[in-house]
Each structure stands twice: as structure tokens, then as C-alpha cells.
Amino acid sequence: MFGTLPVYRKLVTVTLMLGLLLIAAILLGLTSGSSGDSAAAWQHLLGRGASDATLETIVWQLRWPRVVLAATVGAALSLGGMVFQALLRNPLAEPYILGVSGGSAVGAILGILAGYSLFPGLALSSFAGSLAVLLLVLLLGNRREGGGDALLLGGVMVNAFCGAIIMFLISVSKTVQVQKIIFWLMGDLSAAGTASLPLLLGVLPCFLLIFLLAQPLNLLLTGRESASAMGVNVPAVTLTLLVTASLMVSLTVCHSGLIGFVGLTIPHVLRLILGPDHRVLVPACILAGASYLILCDLLARSLPSQGEMAVGIVTALVGAPLFVVLLWRERR
Amino acid sequence: MSLIDLRAVSLQYGPRQVVRRVSLQIEQGEFFAIIGPNGAGKTTLLKALSGLHPLHEGTIRIRQRPIDDYAKKELARSLALVPQQVDAGFPFTVAETVLMGRYPHLGLLAVESKRDLELARQAMEFTEVLHLAGRRLGQLSGGERQRVIIARAICQQSQILLLDEPTASLDPAHQLRIMDLMERLRHREQVTIVMVSHDLNLAATYADRLLLLKDGLVEKVGPPREVLTSEQLSQSYGCTLMVDDHPQLGTPRVNLVPEKAAAAINRDRESL
Numbered sequence: 046m047f048g049t050l051p052v053y054r055k056l057v058t059v060t061l062m063l064g065l066l067l068i069a070a071i072l073l074g075l076t077s078g079s080s081g082d083s084a085a086a087w088q089h090l091l092g093r094g095a096s097d098a099t100l101e102t103i104v105w106q107l108r109w110p111r112v113v114l115a116a117t118v119g120a121a122l123s124l125g126g127m128v129f130q131a132l133l134r135n136p137l138a139e140p141y142i143l144g145v146s147g148g149s150a151v152g153a154i155l156g157i158l159a160g161y162s163l164f165p166g167l168a169l170s171s172f173a174g175s176l177a178v179l180l181l182v183l184l185l186g187n188r189r190e191g192g193g194d195a196l197l198l199g200g201v202m203v204n205a206f207c208g209a210i211i212m213f214l215i216s217v218s219k220t221v222q223v224q225k226i227i228f229w230l231m232g233d234l235s236a237a238g239t240a241s242l243p244l245l246l247g248v249l250p251c252f253l254l255i256f257l258l259a260q261p262l263n264l265l266l267t268g269r270e271s272a273s274a275m276g277v278n279v280p281a282v283t284l285t286l287l288v289t290a291s292l293m294v295s296l297t298v299c300h301s302g303l304i305g306f307v308g309l310t311i312p313h314v315l316r317l318i319l320g321p322d323h324r325v326l327v328p329a330c331i332l333a334g335a336s337y338l339i340l341c342d343l344l345a346r347s348l349p350s351q352g353e354m355a356v357g358i359v360t361a362l363v364g365a366p367l368f369v370v371l372l373w374r375e376r377r
Numbered sequence: 378m379s380l381i382d383l384r385a386v387s388l389q390y391g392p393r394q395v396v397r398r399v400s401l402q403i404e405q406g407e408f409f410a411i412i413g414p415n416g417a418g419k420t421t422l423l424k425a426l427s428g429l430h431p432l433h434e435g436t437i438r439i440r441q442r443p444i445d446d447y448a449k450k451e452l453a454r455s456l457a458l459v460p461q462q463v464d465a466g467f468p469f470t471v472a473e474t475v476l477m478g479r480y481p482h483l484g485l486l487a488v489e490s491k492r493d494l495e496l497a498r499q500a501m502e503f504t505e506v507l508h509l510a511g512r513r514l515g516q517l518s519g520g521e522r523q524r525v526i527i528a529r530a531i532c533q534q535s536q537i538l539l540l541d542e543p544t545a546s547l548d549p550a551h552q553l554r555i556m557d558l559m560e561r562l563r564h565r566e567q568v569t570i571v572m573v574s575h576d577l578n579l580a581a582t583y584a585d586r587l588l589l590l591k592d593g594l595v596e597k598v599g600p601p602r603e604v605l606t607s608e609q610l611s612q613s614y615g616c617t618l619m620v621d622d623h624p625q626l627g628t629p630r631v632n633l634v635p636e637k638a639a640a641a642i643n644r645d646r647e648s649l
Binding site: 051052053056131134257259260261263264266267268270271273274275276277278320321322324 | 452454458463467480483494
């Protein structure tokens with residue numbers, strides 16, 4: 046149904062529709078949860094009902110920062126997945142599977158051991174970790190034989206190695222802080238708070254930059270020489286996109302640990318519905334990725350009868366089977 | 378003044394020199410073909426013309442301006458390349474692919490206007506792929522895909538069209554269709570066409586002038602009648618090729634002579 050529309054009409058339509066989805070997800074995220082009564086929370090949001098200090102704290106102090114963090118992380122991870130899939134020409138590429146998230150986590154933990162603060166020290170060490178892994182994975186996948194599978198296998202191995210390093214660091218460390226970060230292995234959004242602000246500020250320019258490079262990315266998909274002949278500065282665009290995507294991912298990992306498969310699920314579903322034009326996919330990935338993680342987090346904190354579970358469990362339960370289906374279709 | 382002006386151009390692949398001191402002028406509206414045996418440096422020369430391969434020595438000027446002075450998008454507005462192969466891995470439609478040709482004309486946001494859409498429609502009409510507009514590139518036959526890529530190049534609205542073996546792997550009907558398309562384009566828009574080809578007969582039929590390249594060196598430049606002679610071709614290609622006249626068109630016609638027959642001809646010649 047979107048095939049024949051000119052791109053600006055498609056862009057506006059998609060942005061409006063997914064924008065509404067995001068608003069709905071945010072409202073749901075604010076009003077539902079394990080504590081409190083959601084009808085009362087709706088009343089509170091609509092400005093009706095008696096003012097209730099406890100409810101106000103739950104909605105605005107607990108849930109709101111968490112919803113904002115989930116939205117940002119979800120948007121960044123799905124956009125990151127989209128960029129890696131297009132640049133590496135591999136539909137299964139994704140920050141978590143490629144090990145880029147794992148590299149960021151190792152960088153972040155080393156930063157914590159070194160005693161850095163969250164911003165900018167931790168963000169930088171995490172960014173360095175993601176770039177190092179990206180470089181390693183690209184080198185591993187660059188071998189002629191194996192092609193796309195070599196890239197994925199390399200990524201999975203790097204990821205496993207990073208996981209081992211994280212566990213090693215946690216077990217030998219005596220720092221109380223580090224012992225708490227077991228959540229890094231199983232992405233979790235409970236760390237939400239005012240510290241999330243620099244993260245937000247950091248990913249917004251990344252979103253804009255990737256949106257501006259969406260059409261060059263489309264052209265790149267028709268071949269490097271073909272794109273270059275149409276006026277795309279191929280090395281500059283490729284490098285900018287890889288670095289921007291890694292930066293985005295590492296900023297989210299600092300706050301939420303390893304949340305997998307968001308970057309696989311969302312871009313795939315969207316590409317199926319909207320087609321491959323990245324000028325439409327970029328805003329779509331941002332809005333749908335944000336909505337998706339808000340809803341996954343809602344499940345994570347309301348499903349268990351006591352306490353909550355890590356959001357990474359929910360995304361992996363949805364994403365891992367999808368990965369298998371896609372892998373099977375690729376092989377056929 | 379020539380539209381394209383090459384002065385002592387040398388090109389390298391790593392340490393290996395593949396094009397040596399080629400000097401050449403191509404005029405506005407000309408149909409120019411580059412021929413020569415495999416590994417002669419034809420495609421590399423075409424890539425250098427499109428700004429994709431760095432110059433080792435010499436200069437290439439387009440409208441008297443060195444090619445290195447052009448910004449990437451600016452160069453893409455002056456010349457369009459139809460590469461031998463285009464990736465069809467990601468499922469872009471024909472219309473989306475053709476519209477990509479507008480990229481060098483678009484601003485920062487790269488969103489096409491109504492006029493861009495109209496230009497794409499005209500280009501698809503011209504290359505007879507309008508009925509395929511909604512189809513995915515991967516679903517098309519080789520000939521259809523080639524016409525889509527040519528439509529994209531036309532949509533780019535450049536005055537110079539560079540073609541890298543546009544008829545390779547096409548059947549005769551599709552070869553003629555592509556070449557006739559080029560011929561019409563040249564007459565309608567005064568577009569200059571530079572084509573690399575292995576098909577000597579197509580080159581003889583359509584090109585105004587030919588460049589015969591061997592081992593990176595210019596063997597001969599000129600009209601088909603001067604370049605395509607039995608002696609010249611047999612020597613450059615290292616096999617026996619006989620040239621006679623096309624019975625209807627009067628253009629040179631190149632005939633392949635197998636080894637056995639060539640030996641017999643040589644014997645006859647010696648015995649005379």
C-alpha cells in the first residue's frame with residue numbers, strides 16, 4: 046500500500062501513525078505496573094481525581110524516567126540494527142549479535158573499575174569498547190570464504206568472549222558497585238533516573254545524522270561504485286554511519302546493559318511493511334523501536350508476581366526465535 | 378574545445394600500471410567506444426573517467442575543468458555511469474531505483490519533488506520499463522534490469538553517459554534494443570556516450586570513433602573503418618579476425634576465424 050506514494054507523503058504518514066503508537070505506549074507505560082491501580086493513574090494523568098502523593102511519585106518519579114529510558118534505548122538499538130544490516134549487507138546483523146553491545150559493556154565495566162563517573166568517562170570507555178569490537182568483527186568477517194556467516198560467527202564468538210570477560214571481572218572484583226552490575230549480562234532498565242539525561246542528549250544528534258545519511262545509505266545498497274558514481278562520498282558515509290551507530294549503542298549499554306535482538310526485530314518487521322527506503326525506515330525505526338521497548342519493559346516489570354525481571358529476557362524471547370526463522374529463510 | 382580531454386593519463390592497480398599515457402579527446406554528442414582484449418585497461422579507463430579510479434599521472438578535464446576539481450555531486454551531474462553489475466540484494470522497486478538518479482540534484486534532506494517524480498516517469502517511459510515501476514529489481518530479467526539502470530542514468534540528467542559493457546549477457550534482440558535506445562538518446566538530448574564493449578560489431582555499427590587499447594597503450598584511435606582492419610585486429614587480439622563490409626549498412630563487419638581455417642588461409646596465401 047505504500048509502494049506508489051512519493052517519499053514525503055510516505056514519510057509523513059508513517060511518522061504520524063508510529064508517533065501515535067509511541068504516545069499510546071508511553072501512556073500505557075505510565076499507567077500500568079506492578080504497584081498502584083492503573084485506573085487511578087489514568088485519572089491522575091487526565092488531571093482528575095484527588096491529588097495523591099504516592100501515585101504522583103509512582104507515575105512521575107518511578108515510571109516516567111523509566112519509560113523515557115526504555116524509549117531512548119529501544120530507538121537507538123533498533124536504529125543501530127538497521128544501520129549495521131544495511132552497511133554490512135547482512136539482514137542478521139545487529140548490535141548484540143555482532144558483539145558491539147558486549148564490547149561496550151566490557152568498556153563500561155573497565156571504566157567503573159577505573160573509577161570513572163557515568164558521563165563522560167564511562168560513556169567514552171564504553172564507546173572505545175564498541176569500536177574495538179566493531180573493528181575486530183569487521184576484520185573477522187572480511188575473509189573471502191564464508192561471507193555473511195563468517196561475520197555473524199565472528200560476532201557471536203566475540204560476544205561470548207565479552208560475556209566471559211564481564212563475568213570474570215565481576216567475580217574477581219571486590220567493588221560493591223561492580224557486584225551489582227550482573228544486570229549487564231541481561232539488559233535491565235531499572236537504573237533509570239536523572240543520570241539518563243546525557244544519554245538522551247547524546248543519541249539525539251545521532252538520530253539526526255543517520256536520517257540525513259538515509260538516501261546515501263539507499264544508494265550504497267546498489268553497490269559502492271554505483272553509489273560513488275551518483276555522487277556519494279562512500280568512505281566518509283560508511284565511516285560516519287559505523288561510528289555513529291556504535292556511539293549510540295555504547296551510550297545505551299552504559300545505562301541498560303545488554304539488551305539483545307531489538308535491532309533485529311524492529312527493522313525487519315518495518316522493512317517488511319514499509320519497503321527498504323531508509324528515509325522512511327529511519328524515523329520508523331526510532332518511533333517503533335521506542336514503543337517496542339516501552340511495551341517489553343512493561344511486560345518485564347508487570348509479569349512476575351513479585352519484583353520484576355530484566356527486559357533483556359523479554360526481547361530475547363521474542364527476538365531469538367525470529368533470528369532462527371530469518372536464518373532459515375536466508376539459507377533457502 | 379573538447380568535452381572530455383585526457384592528457385597522458387596513466388592508471389595503476391596497486392603497483393601494476395594498467396593504463397599508460399593515454400591522450401584522447403571526445404567531443405560533445407559523440408558516440409565513442411573503447412575496445413581491446415581482456416586486461417587492456419578499458420574498464421579502468423572508464424572508471425577513471427567517472428572519477429572512481431584515482432589518476433596516477435596526467436589529467437582528465439571535463440569541459441576544460443580537471444576532474445579532481447569537481448565535488449562528488451557536481452561530477453555526478455555532469456556524467457552518469459551504467460556499471461556492468463548492480464546489486465539487487467535489497468528489495469528496492471524499479472521506480473525507487475530510477476529515482477535514485479536524482480540524488481546529485483537533491484538538497485540535504487534528499488526528498489524528491491513532483492518534478493523529480495515526473496523526470497523519473499519520463500526516463501522509465503523512454504527505456505520502456507514504466508510498466509515495471511512497482512516491481513522489485515531482483516525479479517527482473519537481465520535486459521529489463523539493464524534498461525532500469527539506464528533509466529536511472531537518464532534521470533541523472535548528465536550530458537555524458539559512460540557505459541561498461543552494456544550488452545554483455547544479453548540476447549541479440551535486447552542488445553539492439555539497448556543500443557537503439559542509446560542512439561535515440563544521443564539524437565534527442567545531444568548526450569555524449571562513451572562505451573566499453575567486447576562486441577566489435579556493435580561498436581562498428583553504432584560508434585562514431587573507436588579507441589583500441591592493448592596492455593594499457595593506445596593502439597589506434599579513429600572511425601570504425603580505420604581501426605577495424607583485419608591486420609590491426611588480428612595483431613591486437615592475437616587471433617585471426619577478418620573484416621569485410623556489412624552487406625546492408627556498409628560498415629566494417631568483424632568475422633571470427635577458427636585456428637584450423639586460419640592455418641588453411643595462410644597456406645593458400647603462401648602457395649600463391
